[in-house]
Amino acid sequence: MSNPRSDRVRAVRALSRRAVRVKQGLFLADGPQSVREAVAHRPDVVRDVYVTADAVARHPTLVETALGAGVPVHEVTDEVLTAMGDGQLSVAPQGLLAVCGLLEASLDDVLARQPRLLCVLTNVRDPGNAGTVIRGADAAGADAVVLSAGSVDVFGPKVVRSTAGSLFHLPVVVGLEIEAILEQVGRAGLRLLAADGSGRHVLGQVDLSGPHAWVMGNEAWGLDEQVRERCDDVVRVPIHGLAESLNLAMAATICLYASASAQQG
Amino acid sequence: MSNPRSDRVRAVRALSRRAVRVKQGLFLADGPQSVREAVAHRPDVVRDVYVTADAVARHPTLVETALGAGVPVHEVTDEVLTAMGDGQLSVAPQGLLAVCGLLEASLDDVLARQPRLLCVLTNVRDPGNAGTVIRGADAAGADAVVLSAGSVDVFGPKVVRSTAGSLFHLPVVVGLEIEAILEQVGRAGLRLLAADGSGRHVLGQVDLSGPHAWVMGNEAWGLDEQVRERCDDVVRVPIHGLAESLNLAMAATICLYASASAQQG
Known part of the structure; x- marks a missing residue:
């Protein structure tokens, strides 16, 4: 041609x-x-x-x-x-x-396979962040990534590129409202862990050996209060130095790797 | 004005x-x-x-x-x-x-303060990656970040922005050749841990409680063989799923957080 x-x-x-x-x-x-x-x-x-x-x-x-x-x-x-x-x-x-x-994974199918580790993203807008989280979830051996309605389009060129191929490795579910996602995932027996700087629990002091889903919010404003309240625990990644926070992709990767280590380790 | x-x-x-x-x-x-x-x-x-x-x-x-x-x-x-x-x-x-x-930290000064955790970057070229590693090192409580000659300019606008202020939190040493850095850091009693996909040791099975420095390479081609050989151990971040690798900033953050957890936990 x-x-x-x-x-x-x-x-x-x-x-x-x-x-x-x-x-x-x-x-x-x-x-x-x-x-x-x-x-x-x-x-x-x-x-x-x-x-x-x-x-x-x-x-x-x-x-x-x-x-x-x-x-x-x-x-x-x-x-x-x-x-x-x-x-x-x-x-x-x-x-x-x-x-x-378009890769269309259904949450029903994902849950039917009895997943042990999920990553749920809500209101994530930055394509690079979303793609990097999908790549990190793949590397950590997560069973699927779920993006709520209102998140960035995972099939846009920047997201696809930053997944570095991971988009083709694990199911990525899109288009559902966050309330419906939490309801379904919770009902399937996974513990819902909100990752948020406001968390009472610190990563490292939370038992991650059972099936669970990490719920992560927007880059700038974090998780809505009603989402945090709907989760079983709110967990923060400890900040040891003077940094105010980690970016979303880093926080997600640290949480998912902590889970992988607890579940496989 | x-x-x-x-x-x-x-x-x-x-x-x-x-x-x-x-x-x-x-x-x-x-x-x-x-x-x-x-x-x-x-x-x-x-x-x-x-x-x-x-x-x-x-x-x-x-x-x-x-x-x-x-x-x-x-x-x-x-x-x-x-x-x-x-x-x-x-x-x-x-x-x-x-x-x-320009923030000019000297490696001598950094080492004189008996650091327990350092991050050494060699040949890192991507501004976003370098800045995100500096932010992650800050959050993990690292004592300093050292970038070898030939790495991206940390004072360029993209690096500065992606450090999210961390550039002003911890010493960042620039301009030395990697051989000189490894020599000085090793002589100061820090174990040199090369982070590389080829590592014989897996993160999680390595004792990180003592003073050590993570040595990280270029985004695309990793660490040169002579750098890996100069280090005390070569350690890889485990990949549980199908992903080929993690990006530099994610791998660095996972390693540094594993160190923080071992040293402070």
């Missing part, structure tokens, strides 16, 4: 916009890490992989994996890939782009 | 460039969090605070603290502040900017 003004290029480029993603049920994963994890772990959702000749030479295993999984791979020019990225993706230097079907 | 083309405005704006910072021995801290921590903890290095009338009204305590510490505070127009920021700083909406003398 070499015509950057073709209908197909236009259709791919349009996926940079949320409204188009929702309407089409598709999103973009760019760069070798995301595309590799997509074809390795979720080839069922990958519709097309676009790759430059250079990138084919640099990533032969990735291309083989995609083809072996029945994913159509299209060689394109740099110009075509740049046009597909619409300036929002760093595809040109990396030479790889995948069009994927 | 209302003339955005004055010599003073030009002089402040020039500090967006590293060469000018080095020559003048000055850097910029923008936004309420950084400026507040600067005047509260290191008024000795703050040369001037520039603030809009709006921001004076929003942050009366900050202005009082600055004046009480003998720091000159200048009320300026939005236009002046925007011109000072040179498009690299988000000063206009926040209305606050401080010009500070």
